[in-house]
Amino acid sequence: MHPLTEKQIRASFVNASRREATQATLPELAALDWDRLDYLGWVDRKAPLLAYAVVPGTAPDDDAPTGVLLRATDPALRTRRSGVCAWCEDVVHTDDVSLYVARRAGAAGRRGNTVGTLLCTEFLCSRNVRRRPTLAETGRDDADLRAAVIERRIQGLRERSARFVAEVLRTA
Structure with a gap:
């Protein structure tokens, strides 16, 4: 993901008012490892039931990010729950899904x-998506297979996060 500025992030939100975008508490952008991010997501430190995700443009000629304001549905749902994330679909780390x-x-x-x-x-x-694949995922201990599994996971994450943003943008 290309590094984003505060201005780009605040301007990217498609489902937030200007006030909501302005009041969002952003993460420390300089501390992020942008090369290892497929999207930027964070929980608002000052309002922990609010979260944000900024997904890069999906078309080859479209680098414009799209941001969405997310809300946890209920304070009780912010507790740790087991499940599979719809974006990364990680089957190993399933203990903290909301x-x-x-x-x-x-x-x-x-x-x-x-x-x-x-x-x-x-x-x-x-x-x-970048964690080392298990033997069950690759079938054998082979560096090329591991790299292919990781690349497939990364592409899947990008596609599923972009699909979610498309659903937020859908007018029907």
């Missing part, structure tokens, strides 16, 4: 339409 809901963009969102998904509570998907 249900997040995003208001749809535009008129649909103003009418109260939302879309939800299970995600890693702390948005560790990029780390999870």
Whole structure:
């Protein structure tokens, strides 16, 4: 993922008001390892039931990021839960997944339409897809197979996060 500025991030939100985008508490951008991120996701330190995900453009000629404001549906759901994240689909790290809901963009969102998904509570998907594959995932201990599995996971994460953003943008 290309490094983003605060201004780019705040301008990217498609389902947040200007006020909500301005009040978002951003992560420390200089401390991020942008080369190992497939999307930028974080929980708001000041409002822990709010979270944000910024997904890079998916078209080859489109680097414009798209950001979505997410909400945990209920304080009780912010506790650690076992499940599989819909974006990274990691089957090893399943102990910290939360249900997040995003208001749809535009008129649909103003009418109260939302879309939800299970995600890693702390948005560790990029780390999870890069973990060393288990022997069960590769069939044998082979560096080329491991690299292929990791690349497939990364592509899957990018596709699923982009699909979620497309669903937030969908007007119907």
